[in-house]
Amino acid sequence: MNDLFSVAPLVVVECLALAALLGAVLASFVGCAVARSLAGQSFLTGRSRCDSCGHVLGPFELVPVFSWLRQKGRCRWCGANIPARCPVTEGLTAAAFGAFVWRYGVSLQTMEYLIFTLILLAVALVDWDTGFISDGLLLAGILDFVLLTLLRGEGAAALGRGLLAGAALAVPLLLIVLVMDRVLGRESMGGGDIKLFFTVGLFGSLRTDLLVLLLACLIGIGLAFVPQKTAHEGEPSGAIPFGPAISAAAVLSLLWGEPFVAAYLNLFV
Ligand SMILES: [Zn+2]
Numbered sequence: 698m699n700d701l702f703s704v705a706p707l708v709v710v711e712c713l714a715l716a717a718l719l720g721a722v723l724a725s726f727v728g729c730a731v732a733r734s735l736a737g738q739s740f741l742t743g744r745s746r747c748d749s750c751g752h753v754l755g756p757f758e759l760v761p762v763f764s765w766l767r768q769k770g771r772c773r774w775c776g777a778n779i780p781a782r783c784p785v786t787e788g789l790t791a792a793a794f795g796a797f798v799w800r801y802g803v804s805l806q807t808m809e810y811l812i813f814t815l816i817l818l819a820v821a822l823v824d825w826d827t828g829f830i831s832d833g834l835l836l837a838g839i840l841d842f843v844l845l846t847l848l849r850g851e852g853a854a855a856l857g858r859g860l861l862a863g864a865a866l867a868v869p870l871l872l873i874v875l876v877m878d879r880v881l882g883r884e885s886m887g888g889g890d891i892k893l894f895f896t897v898g899l900f901g902s903l904r905t906d907l908l909v910l911l912l913a914c915l916i917g918i919g920l921a922f923v924p925q926k927t928a929h930e931g932e933p934s935g936a937i938p939f940g941p942a943i944s945a946a947a948v949l950s951l952l953w954g955e956p957f958v959a960a961y962l963n964l965f966v
Contacts, residue, residue, distance in 0.1 A: 712803065713795045720794025720811075721761035724787045727815055731822040749777030761787040782825075790818060793948050800952055809845035810951050813838055813900060817944035820893060824940025830889025838896045863898030866906040867891050890939040897947040905954035909946050917942035 730740035732748070745754045752774040758764050765784040772779060793814050801807040816838045824830050846855045870891050877885040894913075898906055920938050 724790035912946035
């Protein structure tokens, strides 16, 4: 399947554990960076603190997932709630990192997907908190696609395939949304969501485009039941948070989209 499986099983387990640990630590960093930049603070300087009492977190309070479980979701000093989304996003990113290494081995392809997973995590967190999808983060995703594709030596043909898959996902959606906006007399889907679909499409293929769209809708409907802090300005309350849904759909599709679509199409031949 990939070069990872030509080495001893113990090395495989170590690689996967290391990937999962890296995923959890980086997810924790991304969560912190998003929270600080939304609060207008620098995320590159200063130690991690409790948002509530300002206590500087010790090494054991920084261990992803486990510190949250050990402290039962509360600050050890002031008892303030630490949102469950911290361990949830750290755990999911750890699982995604392990799964990418399992599926694509230790390769440039894996690196491209791991970087994109972190960018998608930031997109999802910012969208969840503010209702906006950051153009800067989407640009970082596009750069990741272009640079890593070139670094893999795949050249213009692969870039063209990505561009085609991204456009095939985003352009029809844009047309549908424009018609829906006219009919409903309000915004049916944000422009940011369509740009995010385009960026996600770059990493996939024409074969996986439809799968990403379907998965994003299903996950979005599921997420609509998760209580959000506040309804975002300009959005009807109970609006589907599409950014996190598209991000999760993209990661699932990058992992298993191609084999899933191939198995599905095999049913008809
Ligand atoms: Zn505290």
